Amino acid sequence: MNIIEKILFNHSVEPVKTISPGDIATVNVDRAIIVDMAALHPEFVDNPPLKPFDPDKISLVFDHYVPAPSIEIANRVNRLRKLVSRWGIRDFYDTGRGGISHVLGGELGWFRPGSLVANTDSHTVATGAFNTLGRGLGTPELMNIIATGKTWFIVGETVKVKFSNRMRKGSSAKDVFFNLASITGDIPGKNVEFAGSGIKSMGMDERSSISTMCAELSAEFAVFPFDGILKEYMENAGVSRYKAVEPDNDAAYADEVEIDMASVEPMVAMPDRIINNIKPVSELGRVNIDVAVVGSCANGRLSDIRDVAEVLRGKKIDRNVRLTVTPASRKIYEEANRLGYINTIVEANGLVTNPTCGACLGGHMGVVADDDTVISSTTRNFRGRMGSSKAHIYLGSARTVAISALNGYIKGDLNE
Amino acid sequence: MNNITGKTWLFGDDINTDLIYPQICYTLPEREKPLHAMEANRPGWASMVKNGDILVAGRNFGTGSSRPAADNLRKLGISCILAETVNGLFLRNAVNTGIPALAVHGIRDVLKEGDIITVDFRNSIVRYGDKTLSFKPLPSFLMDIIENGGIINVLKAKGLLGEPL
């Protein structure tokens, strides 16, 4: 079995001999995460599960709408707060405390190697960086998990992605992902398992960026192997009880993709989608921008904010550009502050917001207008994603966004 | 499950959740939400859909977020979704709201919009004209959820849901 099959096997409700593609795995869930968006689902607030299977395995995280952008949403999320005492949940992260669930969960040790996580948000595949299976699910389905502690998966085939060498300075994990996406295209129902010597050159931020973005391939799971870097991360997070999972020697894969990270250059996703829509920045021609955004569960991490600060240090962004930078969690925000990154960005005329999903979902904190051209380090560029459906949204790495903000047009640079 | 017969609407590849359920739907009254389905890619479509119609699409249907996109289609009256491939999260959301979403290889290229087709669940085939295409059936426990009208009904029947917040 490969890593994915093995984790499903280890969580199987009924004893099974093995797990392979085509099987239906019924599994126990180690942690269920509810985000504030659940407040916008009438079935959840009107008829929430009577009681959770285990209150200590439930997390409630406010992230999408922090702080609430309207009276309507403020009222709705207040209803969600009642869950904390009703269910006796310990892991509640209100505004000002936590951050985006896919980032916060890593920081707090919720994503234990070898474990299985369910979350109401589609980028839950982010947990794969932690050798953890995570699936984004609809709110009604999460209600079922909260009530029963169980769910099911139709086991898909797995694509093995082997990384070699290391990234050049100036290219980043987002570019590596774009490279991957341009090779695989969409892979609905399939999994990704990462391997290869290149992994050891990537920190948890980079791995998380890549696993998070695999939601855009329509992948079920996208999992990294366990290694010394993850081990050390878990130690620092104060987590020692877990069972990391390695692939068997005879593990089966449907396909194998090799990526030489040293050959990856800065790339962008052209407006409206990622799949079949990737271009190296060097081939883009001149695209002037109005808006630049750095943030999201994929690329609002400390290393992203650092990249932005490095690019902007001592400079001013182009006078026609509005730059918004949104750290993904309070911890990142504090660190970025301590290291002077936030000040650097503010001095360059960038706007730094509180941790939230914000502009990524077009809900608040930088909603874009008709005909705005946007370069963003967020996860998705579906039409209308960040506000107006008449905006043109390009996606790139945080570094590419920062360099573009300085220049007023989309620019990536291997030397800058 | 009985056969579903209906008139088809055709869509292309990569139809995503944000097209099916635009961001603004979240805070609209329930009955208005479905009327915004596909307004960015096909304005006016939602108001033309009739109860029982079947949606046929290309690759990777329903890619995107966990939002209740399938609800919007069900509330418009869509009875069944057939696509070359279906995003896994969308498939779950469709089942959990009570409509089948099936991957039917080749379906997108053999139909004209407006064709009347029949989805035959017992034989796992789609009948169009005098031809057929076969599909891999959904596991029976998922068909049970669909026949119960979605997971919320199942949870209610089991007494697992509580008082409003």
Ligand code: SF4
């Ligand atoms: S940052 Fe964007 S992609 Fe990530 S959870 Fe928030 S809205 Fe979703």
